[in-house]
Amino acid sequence: MISLAIRYLFSRKRQSLFTLLGIFLGAAGFVIISGFFAGFRTFMIDQLVNNSAHIFIEARQEFLTTHSLDDAFFAKRISHAFWKSVPAGKKDYNRIENPEGWYKRLEADPRVDAYSPQLVVAALFSKGGTSVSATLTGCTPEQQARVNTIAANMTEGAFSEIGNGGNRIILGQELLRRLGAKLLQNILVSTGAGAPTPFQIVGVYDSGSKGGNQQAYASLADVQRANQTLNLVNQIDVRLADYEQSASVATTWSGISLEAIESWDQRNANIFTIFSLQAMMRNIIVSVVMLVAGFGIYNVLMMTVTQKMKDIAILQAMGYESWEVRSLFLFQGLVLGAIGAALGLIVGYFVCQYLETLPFGGRAGTTVPLGHLAIDLSFAIYSQAALLSILSALVASYLPARAAAHFTPIEIIRGGTE
Amino acid sequence: MALSAQQVSKRIGNPATQILTSISLEIPDGQFVALTGRSGSGKSTLLYMLSGLDSVSDGAVLADGKDLSQMKRVEKAHFRNEQIGFVFQFHYLIAELTVLENVLLPAKKYGKAAERTEFAKSILEKVGLAEKHQRLPRQLSGGEEQRVAIARALIMEPKYLFADEPTGSLDSVNGEVVMKMLELANVEKKMTIIMVTHEMDFAKRAQRQIQLADGKIMHDSS
Numbered sequence: 001m002i003s004l005a006i007r008y009l010f011s012r013k014r015q016s017l018f019t020l021l022g023i024f025l026g027a028a029g030f031v032i033i034s035g036f037f038a039g040f041r042t043f044m045i046d047q048l049v050n051n052s053a054h055i056f057i058e059a060r061q062e063f064l065t066t067h068s069l070d071d072a073f074f075a076k077r078i079s080h081a082f083w084k085s086v087p088a089g090k091k092d093y094n095r096i097e098n099p100e101g102w103y104k105r106l107e108a109d110p111r112v113d114a115y116s117p118q119l120v121v122a123a124l125f126s127k128g129g130t131s132v133s134a135t136l137t138g139c140t141p142e143q144q145a146r147v148n149t150i151a152a153n154m155t156e157g158a159f160s161e162i163g164n165g166g167n168r169i170i171l172g173q174e175l176l177r178r179l180g181a182k183l184l185q186n187i188l189v190s191t192g193a194g195a196p197t198p199f200q201i202v203g204v205y206d207s208g209s210k211g212g213n214q215q216a217y218a219s220l221a222d223v224q225r226a227n228q229t230l231n232l233v234n235q236i237d238v239r240l241a242d243y244e245q246s247a248s249v250a251t252t253w254s255g256i257s258l259e260a261i262e263s264w265d266q267r268n269a270n271i272f273t274i275f276s277l278q279a280m281m282r283n284i285i286v287s288v289v290m291l292v293a294g295f296g297i298y299n300v301l302m303m304t305v306t307q308k309m310k311d312i313a314i315l316q317a318m319g320y321e322s323w324e325v326r327s328l329f330l331f332q333g334l335v336l337g338a339i340g341a342a343l344g345l346i347v348g349y350f351v352c353q354y355l356e357t358l359p360f361g362g363r364a365g366t367t368v369p370l371g372h373l374a375i376d377l378s379f380a381i382y383s384q385a386a387l388l389s390i391l392s393a394l395v396a397s398y399l400p401a402r403a404a405a406h407f408t409p410i411e412i413i414r415g416g417t418e
Numbered sequence: 419m420a421l422s423a424q425q426v427s428k429r430i431g432n433p434a435t436q437i438l439t440s441i442s443l444e445i446p447d448g449q450f451v452a453l454t455g456r457s458g459s460g461k462s463t464l465l466y467m468l469s470g471l472d473s474v475s476d477g478a479v480l481a482d483g484k485d486l487s488q489m490k491r492v493e494k495a496h497f498r499n500e501q502i503g504f505v506f507q508f509h510y511l512i513a514e515l516t517v518l519e520n521v522l523l524p525a526k527k528y529g530k531a532a533e534r535t536e537f538a539k540s541i542l543e544k545v546g547l548a549e550k551h552q553r554l555p556r557q558l559s560g561g562e563e564q565r566v567a568i569a570r571a572l573i574m575e576p577k578y579l580f581a582d583e584p585t586g587s588l589d590s591v592n593g594e595v596v597m598k599m600l601e602l603a604n605v606e607k608k609m610t611i612i613m614v615t616h617e618m619d620f621a622k623r624a625q626r627q628i629q630l631a632d633g634k635i636m637h638d639s640s
């Protein structure tokens with residue numbers, strides 16, 4: 001049966017080659033697109049993981065509800081208060097209630113590599129007549145340098161120059177540009193509390209993204225003073241030894257504290273939406289190709305079945321059973337699928353190898369490496385592609401195979417040319 | 419031991435047309451039977467039913483007392499492969515296989531192709547096709563193709579050989595060669611041969627002549 005199946009395939013070379021091409025394109029496409037997207041995904045995650053802290057502990061923003069002031073005003077004297085004008089607004093200044101408790105916990109946790117307490121405030125930066133609002137982060141430079149790549153992203157000056165006081169500030173490239181300021185010049189920073197504070201620009205950084213470059217860093221003590229909130233900390237950035245644990249650690253901590261805790265992947269959920277969109281796109285493209293390829297196989301085999309009806313009758317008259325007749329056609333599909341998949345994988349692999357040599361990314365002076373397109377060449381992708389091609393070839397040849405074994409030899413001979 | 423038909427009827431189609439009506443006959447092992455009758459009288463139909471390739475509407479066909487319609491799947495496959503040989507009116511060779519491969523196709527079913535190769539070549543030699551066993555069917559004449567078809571029916575040395583007008587499409591020389599092959603199988607291998615034919619000369623050379631008309635046995639020489 002197997003040798004006869006192969007003879008059949010060889011006797012119509014052009015059709016066989018054509019159907020082979022379909023499976024080939026499907027398999028190669030799957031390997032290349034998957035490799036490209038998976039490589040992109042790994043690259044993006046690397047970037048995210050390298051550039052940012054893994055877990056962010058933030059003071060929870062608490063809002064007043066209708067009855068949150070009842071106790072304070074009336075203690076237990078009345079059971080229900082009706083407000084003419086219902087209490088609304090934020091409760092206090094949002095702060096991490098017990099930062100020392102967090103520091104102890106983080107230092108004792110073996111999974112934690114480093115942490116950095118911060119005061120993050122919205123601020124107005126002014127230089128001459130120009131004002132730009134941006135986020136100002138107060139931090140201790142030695143600690144901050146260990147949780148993200150800010151220190152490595154400096155294009156001018158050193159991150160440590162903000163020190164532990166002295167009103168020195170580091171600006172992102174974009175913020176610097178929009179202020180029209182230069183290194184070592186002074187700017188005014190206003191956080192909404194008290195008079196604007198003068199800061200001297202001692203450094204510039206480039207994080208690789210425009211948004212990331214519209215921020216500023218100064219020492220924790222300076223920002224606390226400028227904001228008139230001494231000792232206040234409203235965020236702690238944490239870096240773990242193993243970034244893959246981020247989400248689970250963040251969830252555990254959330255359960256045992258008042259603070260809002262997010263991991264890098266929870267915070268960047270939108271990027272994961274992009275990844276799943278990419279996967280969907282790949283699946284649609286590959287399904288369409290496989291569907292077309294499968295339909296090709298189906299057509300060609302259906303035609304072969306009709307042409308070879310007499311052969312089927314003879315085989316059955318000789319004692320060959322239905323399953324053998326079915327396998328004669330299933331095997332043709334399988335051979336087409338297997339060869340198409342093998343060629344597709346090989347060619348796909350070489351195309352991926354070529355794509356990897358193409359330059360990609362890379363911006364001088366940043367942590368975005370001057371590198372090449374990242375293409376995933378993992379075994380999983382290749383075995384999935386092989387499985388998919390062979391499976392679709394088998395599914396496509398199932399109906400013709402069943403049709404072939406459907407008739408008895410006599411039905412074929414009676415309905416035939418006699 | 420014998421092949422026997424007991425009150426066999428065949429209806430085909432809807433509304434049903436009666437093709438064979440209550441046919442009973444007994445063919446002892448080793449007999450050479452010629453089936454004759456007008457076109458449409460039911461010869462092919464009877465042949466298919468005696469060989470078990472087609473099912474009966476009523477009655478039964480028994481081979482050595484065994485009802486063919488009661489055979490299970492595997493048993494039926496063995497019966498078709500080892501006990502019967504069938505020569506169709508049109509030669510029906512597989513175009514993609516060589517002469518030798520076509521002849522050996524029944525032997526392949528149960529993995530006996532290798533041990534039957536020498537035998538296959540000897541049959542082909544007897545019918546004058548020794549040099550042509552690597553050819554494809556389309557490189558043969560009609561008479562040669564029919565000889566290959568008979569060689570294929572003989573390869574498993576079946577007990578029964580059914581032939582539906584094996585000489586029908588051949589000239590007299592080729593017809594004679596084919597007839598000789600059947601006679602030889604009948605004499606040498608003691609094969610039971612049931613042959614449908616229109617040619618009276620060939621029919622007379624059989625041991626027994628059965629004539630059909632309108633799906634019934636009109637004359638039986640035994």
Ligand SMILES: Nc1ncnc2c1ncn2[C@@H]1O[C@H](COP(=O)(O)OP(=O)(O)OP(=O)(O)O)[C@@H](O)[C@H]1O
Pocket residue numbers: 414430431435437455456457458459460461462463464
């Ligand atoms: N599929 C069918 N449906 C209905 N009637 C059929 C069918 N096949 C055959 N017949 C009828 O059955 C009858 C017997 O057919 P069969 O082929 O057995 O005749 P035959 O004696 O072999 O004829 P010939 O010498 O032409 O081969 C014919 O009248 C034919 O028209």
Ligand SMILES: [Mg+2]
Pocket residue numbers: 461462463582
């Ligand atoms: Mg006939």
